[in-house]
Amino acid sequence: MDRRDPNQEQQEVKYTGANNSEFFDISTSASEIPVSGIESLEVGQARRDVDNSLSAEYSSITPEQKVMLYAIMLLSAQIAIARKYKLDSEITVSQEDADRLAL
């Protein structure tokens, strides 16, 4: 979920002249706008991105853990597919989804 004000970037764009290359002067980049909210998925991801030690720490993932991780990914995706077709019973299951639903 993007918590930034959708008008924020628009407000920051200033007209500076007729020259196309300098037509807009973006005084503050969108990335500088503070984002708050501990439960935000993006925040969690962003924090992880800036903390390199986390990725390095998890490079020691064992083959057994990898199997569990892939199983969780697969089953999560299957639930989402089943939910999609339950929500709209008019659509028919595509071949790709049928393949993904089968273990």
Add this chain to the structure above:
Amino acid sequence: MKDIFSKALKILIGSDVSLASFQVTKKRPFKELTERELILLESQIGAKLFGPVAAGNRREFFNEDPKNWIWYEEWTDADRKTHSTTTRYEVHTDGILKVREGEPYHFIEGQELQNLSMAVQMYHERVMRDIYKRDPQTGKLIN
């Protein structure tokens, strides 16, 4: 009877409105449940996967989307004060990131990863059969 309602509506609303616009259609083609309702049903199953919940307590465990699993626990202490905690397990290609308010986030490993893996398998098995009426192995509809 219809005239009486029409007159009553006219008095209340101040204009002559037809009753037809207030009739609710019973038919809801193709859209039986919303996604939120499906998730609530799934959560009822998810909450029972870990044994009984003590009286007065509440538990939710559900798959929000392919990349997020939510665990919610609510309980009341001896002073009748209600506490709750929400844990989000984010599914990444390189691990399961555990995000909980007020705690450092980290990739889960060991017993916790095993427990989550087991819970997800049980959840999948149950919701596929009980809610989506599909064979968990083949994904095909169960007649």
